[in-house]
Amino acid sequence: MQQGYRFQFMKGKKESCPSCNEKRTYRRYVDTETGEVLPLEYGRCDRESKCGYYLNPYTDKYHLKGNDYSFNYNYYNIQQVKPIVNYYIPQHVLNETKSDYDCNTFIQNLLCNLSYPFNYDEVYQLIELYQLGTISEGYMRGAITFPFIDINQKVNAIQCKKFNIANNTINIDFIHTILSKKYDKENIDLPQWIEDYELNDSKVRCLFGEHLLDKYPHNPIALVEAPKTALIGSIYFGLPDNPNNYLWLAVYNKSSLNYAKCKALKNRKVVLFPDTSKDGITFNEWKEKAEKIQEQLPNSTFEVSEMLEQLATEKQKEKGIDLADILTNYDWKTFRNLN
Incomplete structure (x- = not known):
């Protein structure tokens, strides 16, 4: 057999x-x-x-x-x-995204289109820290790339999000899918790495920002749903070069909070900021999950922040706004000084 x-x-x-x-x-x-x-x-x-x-x-x-x-x-x-084999995205694919930030709508929003635009130097630090990139051509031109790099520095997935000037998401895809469509349109055989990568049962197997855990071993962790929220949280609460500041990570989406991803957070203090929802469904779901994860990681602490539940109106909760939606209403310089 x-x-x-x-x-x-x-x-x-x-x-x-x-x-x-x-x-x-x-x-x-x-x-x-x-x-x-x-x-x-x-x-x-x-x-x-x-x-x-x-x-x-x-x-x-x-x-x-x-x-x-x-x-x-x-x-x-x-x-x-046989043991499950996970396939990864080659480093050269990630490197090829690291350009054309002038046409990257999300980056330009941070610099120019928010009510309180960010400093260039700090946005550049975010780009470097999280290895952010740009889709430069095709139907996703102008999209930002969010690489999910694990603690072993392997690229698990590269999510691509296209934003409008109001900083709202208008399209989502993944780099391997974008490239597959490009090769298919040009009638070019898929490279072997894509053939292998598509055999993975799961693509997003790690936290966004997980590759920074070893670089910042003493920072408390702020855990949110989406990379966008993690980046904006980093500016408002302060970058992780100060060990008292949060290191901001993201799970990918609401249902992605689980032990398999959070086991990389052993021995860390973790504060979770779930998106809002009607009747606090998401908050309660994350609180229950956080309690179970902490039982499996006894040397870690998992606390679910009530900040959004207290600040958001009922109408905002019905829309499912996230922490970034709340924070960008404030001047980040003033907000940071208060924290």
Whole structure:
């Protein structure tokens, strides 16, 4: 019997997603023993934030649904499976994003379009610290790139967000998807790293800013949902060169707060700032999760801040505003002096 998973993602060009109908975003499963492609519903859409469709034949126990497969599922899936291999984005891909900040709408918003614009020197420090970049061409031109780099300095994912001049998100994608579409449009074979990377079960496996933990070992941690909020929080509360200031990290989105990501925060003091929501649903969810995570990391402290719950109006909570939305109403110089 072949070692490893029998059902694996097909390599080569992708298909239209059966859920969102987006072209060239869907990779189906194939039976590696027979070479047969599984039914259309078994596969994954790479539009993680806008679609997220994913049906795994093992989870669904596809082989038990009247198909003529004779292997033992429990033995094969548990005893014979190789260790999970995670694939990463090459460093040169990250490096190629580090330019064209003059057309990066988010960076220009920080410098020019906020009610209280930031200093160039401090924005530059943010760019350097978090290794921010720009999408310079195509449908995402002007988007900022948020790399998720783990504590071992490996690039897990590069999220790309396009903002308008009001600093609101208008489009989201990932660098591997943008490049896949570009190569497909130009009828160029995908580089091997993309073929491998798309086999990952999960792309965003670490915290945004996690690579800074070793550089700033004594700072308390501020943990928010989105990278945008982490960057703005860094300016308002002060950059981490002062060990008394927060080191700002982000989990990616509301549902991404979990032990797997937070285990990198062992032995740290962590304050969480969840986005607002109607009836405080998100606050309560994060508070419950934080208590469970702290039980698993006994030498760490996890505290959920009530700042947003106290400052936001009910109307703002219904909109789900985040800490950045509140902070940018204040002059950051005055705010920082108060803290």
